[in-house]
Amino acid sequence: MASILVLSGSPSTASRTAALADHLAVRLRGQGHQVRTVRVRELPADALLSADTTHPKVAEVVAAVGDADGIVVASPVYKAAYSGLLKALLDLLPQFALTGKVVLPLVTGGSPAHVLAVDYALRPVLSSLGAHHVVQGWFVLDKHITSANDGVTLEPDAERPLYEVVDGFSTVLHDRRPLVTTP
Template sequence: MKLVRISGSPSAHSRSHWLLALAVERLQPQLASLIAVRELPAEALLGADVHAAPIAAALQQVLEADVVLVSTPIYKAAYSGLLKTFLDLLPQDALRGKRVLPLATGGSAGHLLALDYALRPVLNALGARQIADGVFATDAQLPRGAGNRFEAAPELLARLDVAVAGLLALAPLAQPQPS
């Protein structure tokens, strides 16, 4: 299983980035590459320069993946603009034939539906048909603990385990063959 994780958080020490790492830990893949969108060159990203080496490499990682995990903080009832900028660079069917798990964090449960009404339609437009039930975590479910690390509430861990099991249960669809 070739897994790529996409972190759409502008911060390296965010709850959504930590939730993504926790999901990968629970999946225990042999190979899991990370695309931290915040680390891609801003000028190339904003200029949609898909030929810039770091952008091209990130896009290729997504195209070669079997499983894609997408994590984002929710701002104003939508996923991050940083993630949107990256997703806009993907080819139209970039997620076809891949299993996808959306993950998100937000200040309150009031942002819970952003996974289904904002992120899921974009993943679907990119060809994803095997989208597992997403996991949304509030700040209260991921409080900061000792050493400035986040600690997941037991109910969050249980939901994450169910989502990971659901992701693994999805049968991958055949990749489209070039004509």
């Protein structure tokens, strides 16, 4: 069973991105993974902005990144890139924090014009952090996500390809062989 950390980088309290991340965490649990979700907005702002990696809450997330086999990085698009909140957290991670990890970038936005944020803004940062395998990322239009008390509903045309990408991520984790073996 692989362990997955879902990082939700939306600063909004009523976030479709966070709701979608939670929805996908449930799907991944149903596929036999251990999944933990971290909403970056719930970390102490002063610790994030002052790069205080010794703050217990920040240190806990950094350790969770290190312990995870797979990472889902979810963010809304702002100004053609991922959120500044997510950037603040990624900047606190050690240089090669994603070494050996399988990573799924997931971006939401209000216009198809932002679809390139996955590959031109988020993917390079994840790769520079040493990700072993950044799988096919995905962009979901905000209007295709409906969040309510009973969960998330996706437009059928958005749901099928998103689930294919998420299920592919899950398969890579299930099929993954350890990178280093010890005698």
